[in-house]
Amino acid sequence: MNCNRVKETLPLYAGGDLSAAEEDRIGMHLRQCGDCRKFYEGLAKQQSLLRSMRQTTVTPAALASMRQGLLPRLEAEQLGWRVRLERLLMGEPRRPRMAFAGAAIAVIVSAMFFAQLWQVTANPTVAVFEGGDTLRLPDYREWVVLGTASTGPHSGNIYVSPSAYQEYARHGKFPEGTVMVLESKAASDLGTTLEASVKDRRFNEGWGYFRFDMTAEGLAKKTRVLPESAGCLACHRDRGI
Amino acid sequence: MTRLPENETAPETLEIEVLVRKTLAGDCRAFEQIVLQYERRVMTLSRRLLRGMDEAQDATQEVFLRAFKYLHRLDLRRPVEPWLMRITVNVCRDFQRKSQRRHRTFIEDSSTQNEAATSAPDPYSGFAWEQERQRLSKALNELPEKERMAVILRDVEGFSTSEVAEILGSSEGTVRSQICRGRLRLKEAMDAKTGDQS
Numbered sequence A: 001m002n003c004n005r006v007k008e009t010l011p012l013y014a015g016g017d018l019s020a021a022e023e024d025r026i027g028m029h030l031r032q033c034g035d036c037r038k039f040y041e042g043l044a045k046q047q048s049l050l051r052s053m054r055q056t057t058v059t060p061a062a063l064a065s066m067r068q069g070l071l072p073r074l075e076a077e078q079l080g081w082r083v084r085l086e087r088l089l090m091g092e093p094r095r096p097r098m099a100f101a102g103a104a105i106a107v108i109v110s111a112m113f114f115a116q117l118w119q120v121t122a123n124p125t126v127a128v129f130e131g132g133d134t135l136r137l138p139d140y141r142e143w144v145v146l147g148t149a150s151t152g153p154h155s156g157n158i159y160v161s162p163s164a165y166q167e168y169a170r171h172g173k174f175p176e177g178t179v180m181v182l183e184s185k186a187a188s189d190l191g192t193t194l195e196a197s198v199k200d201r202r203f204n205e206g207w208g209y210f211r212f213d214m215t216a217e218g219l220a221k222k223t224r225v226l227p228e229s230a231g232c233l234a235c236h237r238d239r240g241i
Numbered sequence B: 001m002t003r004l005p006e007n008e009t010a011p012e013t014l015e016i017e018v019l020v021r022k023t024l025a026g027d028c029r030a031f032e033q034i035v036l037q038y039e040r041r042v043m044t045l046s047r048r049l050l051r052g053m054d055e056a057q058d059a060t061q062e063v064f065l066r067a068f069k070y071l072h073r074l075d076l077r078r079p080v081e082p083w084l085m086r087i088t089v090n091v092c093r094d095f096q097r098k099s100q101r102r103h104r105t106f107i108e109d110s111s112t113q114n115e116a117a118t119s120a121p122d123p124y125s126g127f128a129w130e131q132e133r134q135r136l137s138k139a140l141n142e143l144p145e146k147e148r149m150a151v152i153l154r155d156v157e158g159f160s161t162s163e164v165a166e167i168l169g170s171s172e173g174t175v176r177s178q179i180c181r182g183r184l185r186l187k188e189a190m191d192a193k194t195g196d197q198s
Helices: A003-014 A019-032 A034-052 A059-078 A081-090 A095-122 A162-171 A231-241 B009-023 B028-049 B055-070 B080-099 B110-118 B128-141 B145-156 B161-168 B172-194
Strands: A135-138 A145-151 A156-160 A179-184 A191-197 A207-215 A222-224
Touching: A003 A019, A003 A034, A019 A034, A034 B128, A034 B145, A034 B172, A059 B028, A059 B055, A145 A162, A145 A179, A156 A162, A179 B055, A207 A222, A207 A231, B009 B028, B028 B055, B028 B080, B028 B145, B055 B080, B080 B145, B080 B161, B128 B145, B128 B172, B145 B161, B145 B172, B161 B172
Parallel strands: none
Antiparallel strands: A135 A222, A145 A156, A156 A179, A179 A191, A191 A207
């Protein structure tokens, strides 16, 4: 056996950190090699010296003094909300994994909640008003196409939000807040416009009518409800739509 | 040694479990019992890792405050001591960082020597032995931090390699290498001082 390799392993041998088989191999080498044996004896003595340091260096008076300072601090210790929440999730101190499972569930539920919230706020499927009667331009491009209007002053596709459409399909009635959008290009005197009708009981007969005109920057981002004098309500009432 | 059946728990473990549950239920007195059981071990290690007794006392208080706060994280199926030792090592590291000095003061200063003199008789008493021990202490203080921690925990504190790995948050293989290198460096330092090149 190579002496250099043995000397590299001897620190572990001296501390009893080798397997029985490794110890046997090293032991056999030491019986034959005086140089390695001397090296080992130095290490063995060093181990004894290190072990002798294990003797306590702490007096009972020092411990008593430490305790005297500790106990009032323990009694005054206030657990923060994070620790209290952790303990609540943990439940059983023998099963710390429960805390991780609980935390994971909380994270998933929160993520789902916020995703839902984001979906609602980022892409609302109901009317979003500013200051009571000012409607924000809806993001209708991925909504359900109800059909094409080709009568009266309008011509173009009519869109409705998927949730309102599903509600109508189930119960035959549009829910409060429903927005229908008409993408109109036919009214030549107005140019391209977007018109919307919103089901909202605040308005006369439960429906409010809006028009988003084309501006130099594109379609207006918001618009106020049209007055009854615009004739929208009367026309819709006459046509029964 | 009589082995306990697998579904049974050692009496001392049971006692700790009772104390932990009582503490978590709000019984501060139960935690005092835990302090009494482990204070010497915690303060001895703090004393070895830090500069002076005052700092060691402060560190010990901090260890038990952290243990009290995070007691619910303790896995009662495993021994308590390595968990406390791990907190001790972390607290002492924080203390060292805060003071922004590297205190390699494993060397027993005069106050410690006096304490040692009043404690149990040293089986290795003798002037030459004491001198060697002092030299070894100095050499230990000069080891790289990780090797020093590993050697103190394994050789001075007497923890097993797996326990040292758990305390230091390392793998057993890494700790074995650190211990091996640390012991070799110590030997080289001791040999250099005595002029022995074997």
